[in-house]
Amino acid sequence: MKSAQGIFASAATLTLIAAICTALVAATYQLTTSRISANQQAFLEQSLEPALSGVSYDGSITASKLVIPAPHELPGSDAAVVYRAYAEGRPAAALFVVTARDGYSGPIRLLIGIRADGVVTAVRVLEHRETPGLGDRIDLSRSDWVKQFDGSSMINPNFGGWAIKRDGGEFDQLTGASVTPRAVIKAISETLVYFDAHRDELFSLPATGEGQ
C-alpha cells in the first residue's frame, strides 16, 4: 500500500503547488491588467494618428471600430478592422487594419488610411517580420519608402501603375527586396478597390462593440 500512499502524496503536492502558482499568476494579472489595457489603447491611438493627418473629425476614433469577419474581399484571411472618422455626421475617413499575407517572412500588418474621397492619407506598417536591412525598410523607422503612398488613390496612379517600377508600375522598389514591396502594394490596392465598392455601407454600419 506504500506506493499508493506515495502517489496520493505526490498528487497532493502537485495540486498544492499548482494552486500556489495559479494564485501568483492571478495576483500579477489583477495588478497589471488595467495598465496593460491602457497601454494597448494608447498604442492603438498613437499608431492610428499618422493615418489621420490632414483629416478633421469629431469624437473618439477607436469608438467607431468595425470588425469585418472573414471571408471578405480585403487582404488577409483573418477578420479585418476598420475605424471610421466622421466630421459633423458626414464620413471623413476610414482606417483599415489589414494583413498582407504574402510577405517574405510571414504576414505584414498594415494600417491604411483612406479619406472619404478615396485618397490615401497614409500607410503604416504595424507589424512585420521582414529581413532586417532589406525588407524591413517598409517600416517608417527604417526608411521613408512607405510615405510614397500618401495622396495616391485608385486612379492615381492608374490601374497598371499599382506595382513597383521593376514590374512596370509607378512605385519605388527596395534594393534587394521585391517580395515585400509587392505584398504591400497589392494589399493597398486591394483595400482601395474594396473601399470604392463598399464606401456607403462601411460608413453606415453600426460600430462593433467590445467582446465581439
Next chain:
Amino acid sequence: MTTGESIEQLRAGLWKDNPGLVQLLGLCPLLAVTTTFVNGLALGFATLVVLACSNVLVSATRRWIRPEIRIPIYVLIIASLVTCIELMFKAWFPSLDRSLGIFIPLIVTNCAIVARAEVFASRNPVGASLADGIGMGAGFTLLLVTIGAFRELIGQGSILSRLDMILGGDPMAGITLIDGGWLLAILPPGAFFSLALAVAAKNVIDRRREAARRAHMPRNLRRADGATATRA
C-alpha cells in the same frame, strides 16, 4: 553559507561556467534577440529574474518534493514566473514587450533555467541557490549584452539605439559611429559568428591566464598541475 562561497557562485556563473559560453544553454533566445544592445539587456534581465526566483522556489521546496514529480513542478514554477514577468513587461515596458515579442514567453523553454533547478537548486540551500541563479543569470545577461552590442555596432554602425524602451521618454537614435553597417551581422548567421567569436575569446583569455599562472609556479609542481588543468 559564507560570503566567499556566494562570490564563488557568482564568479562561476559570470565566467567559469557561463551558461551561454561554456554550457551552451539557452542558445535559441541568445541567437534570436541579440540584434541590439537594448534587446539583449532586456531579455537577459528578464531571464536573470526568472532564474533567481525559480532557483529560490525550487530550493525552498526541495525537501517536500518527491523525485518522481520534480520535473512537472519545475515546469509549473518556471512557467508561472515567466507569465508574471511577461505581464509586468506588458504593463511597464510595452515597447520592449513588442520588440522582444515571443521571446519573453519563450524564456520558459530556456534550458539554462530548468538545468540550474535540476543540477543546483534541488540540492543546495536557498542562499546558495539564489547566488547561483543571480550568477548564472548575470553571466547570461553579460553574454547577451556583449553579443547584442557587437552585432548592433557591426550591423548598424551605431550603439545604444532605442534606449528609451528601458528608460522611457522619446525614441532615441543612439550613438551613430558609421553610417550603415555590415548587414550580415544582424542576420541569423551573424549571431552564430558572434557567438563563435565570444567563445573563442573566452578560451584565449583562459589559456593566457593559465599560462601566466603556471609561469609563477615552482617547477616541480607544474606537471602534476598541468595534467588537471588541461580540461579547464
